[in-house]
Amino acid sequence: MKLERHPELLDRLAAEYALGTMHGGARRRFEAQMRQQAAIAQAVARWDARLSPMAAQLPEMAPGDAMWSRIEQRAFGAAGVAGVAAPAARAATRAAPRAAPSGARSWWQRIFAPLPAGALAFGLMLGVAVPTGFELLQAERYEAQLPESYVGVLAIADGRQGLIVSSLRRGKALDLKVIRAVPIPAGSVAVLWTIDAQGVPQAVGPLPALPAGSFVSVPLPQVADELFARAVELGVSVEAAGSLPAQPSMPFVYRGLCGKLWKVPPAR
Amino acid sequence: MTDDTTLQALLARVALQDRAALHDLYKVTAGRLLTVSFRILNDRGAAEDVLQDTFITVWTRAAQFPALRTSPLAWLTSIARNRAIDVVRKRKPETPLSWQDDEGNDHQHDVADGSGSPLDQLLTRQADGRLGDCLNQLDAEPRAALKLAYFDGLTHEQLAVRIGRPLGTVKAWVRRSLLRLKDCMGEMA
Numbered sequence: 260m261k262l263e264r265h266p267e268l269l270d271r272l273a274a275e276y277a278l279g280t281m282h283g284g285a286r287r288r289f290e291a292q293m294r295q296q297a298a299i300a301q302a303v304a305r306w307d308a309r310l311s312p313m314a315a316q317l318p319e320m321a322p323g324d325a326m327w328s329r330i331e332q333r334a335f336g337a338a339g340v341a342g343v344a345a346p347a348a349r350a351a352t353r354a355a356p357r358a359a360p361s362g363a364r365s366w367w368q369r370i371f372a373p374l375p376a377g378a379l380a381f382g383l384m385l386g387v388a389v390p391t392g393f394e395l396l397q398a399e400r401y402e403a404q405l406p407e408s409y410v411g412v413l414a415i416a417d418g419r420q421g422l423i424v425s426s427l428r429r430g431k432a433l434d435l436k437v438i439r440a441v442p443i444p445a446g447s448v449a450v451l452w453t454i455d456a457q458g459v460p461q462a463v464g465p466l467p468a469l470p471a472g473s474f475v476s477v478p479l480p481q482v483a484d485e486l487f488a489r490a491v492e493l494g495v496s497v498e499a500a501g502s503l504p505a506q507p508s509m510p511f512v513y514r515g516l517c518g519k520l521w522k523v524p525p526a527r
Numbered sequence: 528m529t530d531d532t533t534l535q536a537l538l539a540r541v542a543l544q545d546r547a548a549l550h551d552l553y554k555v556t557a558g559r560l561l562t563v564s565f566r567i568l569n570d571r572g573a574a575e576d577v578l579q580d581t582f583i584t585v586w587t588r589a590a591q592f593p594a595l596r597t598s599p600l601a602w603l604t605s606i607a608r609n610r611a612i613d614v615v616r617k618r619k620p621e622t623p624l625s626w627q628d629d630e631g632n633d634h635q636h637d638v639a640d641g642s643g644s645p646l647d648q649l650l651t652r653q654a655d656g657r658l659g660d661c662l663n664q665l666d667a668e669p670r671a672a673l674k675l676a677y678f679d680g681l682t683h684e685q686l687a688v689r690i691g692r693p694l695g696t697v698k699a700w701v702r703r704s705l706l707r708l709k710d711c712m713g714e715m716a
Contacts, residue, residue, distance in 0.1 A: 274705040282682040304597035311601035319558040
């Protein structure tokens, strides 16, 4: 189907592609069409520009020292001194395994084939003139709003923070950030417990290995609200692997308050 | 961050196969692109591989950039994000979240990224300006779903599991939220 003739559908698909929710065969087919139809690539580019300010707000990481050398080697060839055309062609082959075959040139190759320099200059002029999503970065910030969530900051035995546990209130995934790791002996496993107002523990389930500094997510057997609604505290004990006792068999290695982060209606 | 005009000029030189321009472009954008990839992959080695692929793609395809009429950083970000999404979706079937061993014991595996969690959302600074204002006009849950999809590269199905809502509801949220964002932000050239 020529998506260019269906602008509303084209825009919707472009939005889903840019957001990243399109997947599997649909994603591959859309990419194949995008290589052939300029209107699709432009629609996706507009959505990329709308959404990209989100990515620009992540704390920036530094690439490793050797990274540029590796890119240089791949882009320009092993020696890095050969002519540009041949290494570039080799790099193109590596970088674009799904590129269109030579008989079916993509839209941008067709656009630029007759007058590369002129077309480039024209495109650059348009690029400078149009407003871009990136400009949005200069505007005012807005406050973060935390969705309804359970959050527990659990301490280790000496009272220092050890583990942060969180889940969306109606989510089925539990996120764990390990600040200080507690050694788990071989043949044992860490088990998460809820502790209600009467001090009664209830096992939630075993946790994966939790090395210091790790940030892992595990699926919950039920929606978080069903597991944590009555919890006032959370604890982690070390139990024999493969067993799930009714009560912790040893003192908790992590323990802390279970916070419920949403507005509670005032008591009547 | 380097402004759009500078990045456009660098991309124009890269399109003419200027190696020094690619290096200059790398110096001013590599950190940002590595961050985007890492956020999706939660694996520094894999994120650095994606970064390499991104700059190889830029080297070979910079000539198509002007016709897209978009911002340079949005284009570069989309290359890195889409490559990272490809990698993470190929990888996921090889690393199941949970499995049972021969003795019937349940095991759970670390997954790619716990981001999008309340903690992470709290720590992550939010997007700015028009996009920020428009995101704020969405209801809380659809807004959270949109951010999870963008930051973590989740599909509709993964979103539904993550936030514990029916697949149809999540699809409708995403579709309506994107439409509202577009209306709110206005048509872009």
